[in-house]
Amino acid sequence: MSTEQRSHVVAIDQGTTSTRAMVFDRSGRVVAVDQQEHRQILPRAGWVEHDPMEIWQNTRAVVGGALGKANLNATHVAAVGITNQRETTVVWDKTTGEPVHNAIVWQDTRTQSICDELAKRGGIERFKDVTGLPLATYFAGPKARWILDHVDGARERAEAGDLLFGT
Numbered sequence: 512m513s514t515e516q517r518s519h520v521v522a523i524d525q526g527t528t529s530t531r532a533m534v535f536d537r538s539g540r541v542v543a544v545d546q547q548e549h550r551q552i553l554p555r556a557g558w559v560e561h562d563p564m565e566i567w568q569n570t571r572a573v574v575g576g577a578l579g580k581a582n583l584n585a586t587h588v589a590a591v592g593i594t595n596q597r598e599t600t601v602v603w604d605k606t607t608g609e610p611v612h613n614a615i616v617w618q619d620t621r622t623q624s625i626c627d628e629l630a631k632r633g634g635i636e637r638f639k640d641v642t643g644l645p646l647a648t649y650f651a652g653p654k655a656r657w658i659l660d661h662v663d664g665a666r667e668r669a670e671a672g673d674l675l676f677g678t
Contacts, residue, residue, distance in 0.1 A: 517589035545576030560613035600654035622653035
């Protein structure tokens with residue numbers, strides 16, 4: 512299909528409570544929308560998780576749903592844009608794509624003890640100077656460390672190069 516025929520853009524908004532896909536035409540007009548909510552998993556006070564596979568399935572469903580509502584298919588798509596939850600963190604097997612743990616959501620506070628330990632070791636300003644970010648449970652680094660420290664075999668698999676990490 513020529514570039515001329517690839518006339519639409521799909522935007523995927525993967526949010527805290529749902530995943531939405533919007534299809535735009537060349538003039539920027541919204542021609543279709545589809546959305547599905549996903550479960551909030553609350554294993555303990557202060558802990559918030561999402562099932563990465565549920566989010567993946569919902570993403571596929573809403574993109575297909577929005578394209579279907581617009582009577583389009585993938586050959587009509589010129590580009591895809593993605594917005595996400597930013598600091599929600601997931602670690603997965605690079606070969607199978609299977610997550611090693613649920614995604615730890617941006618508002619989860621289970622990593623406070625990791626942040627406190629890091630602050631004692633180097634001072635809060637040291638981390639801000641190096642990363643440009645404050646030392647806080649919000650950010651992905653402490654969440655990734657929590658997964659490596661608490662999921663059986665995760666650290667070893669990561670050190671072997673078998674795991675990937677993303678937000």
